[in-house]
Amino acid sequence: MSTETSRPRPRPRPAGGRRYVPRRKVCAFCADKTAVIDYKAIGRLRRYVGEHSKIEPRRKTGTCATHQRSISQAVKRARHLAMLPAAAQHEFTW
Numbered sequence: 001m002s003t004e005t006s007r008p009r010p011r012p013r014p015a016g017g018r019r020y021v022p023r024r025k026v027c028a029f030c031a032d033k034t035a036v037i038d039y040k041a042i043g044r045l046r047r048y049v050g051e052h053s054k055i056e057p058r059r060k061t062g063t064c065a066t067h068q069r070s071i072s073q074a075v076k077r078a079r080h081l082a083m084l085p086a087a088a089q090h091e092f093t094w
């Protein structure tokens with residue numbers, strides 16, 4: 001019987017450079033105590049939509065659940081008013 005699988009193996013360290021330390025991102029809206037996210041603040045909302053105009057997930061932006069819901073609502077309102085693109089293809093100018 002092999003004991004290969006039960007032996008603790010040393011984890012490979014990334015060569016040169018510091019190790020990955022997961023760090024809790026703080027919600028930008030909680031930080032400056034924004035209660036309501038303005039759908040007209042396009043500059044701010046743009047940071048929460050990705051390259052393909054999709055709303056970025058919480059794990060990427062660090063937004064809290066409450067504010068993520070507000071962002072989602074605000075982005076959708078902005079899209080409805082055509083202030084934000086609804087899809088990547090809407091941004092292209094041929």
Ligand SMILES: [Zn+2]
Pocket residue numbers: 027028029030031063064065066067068
């Ligand atoms: Zn928040």
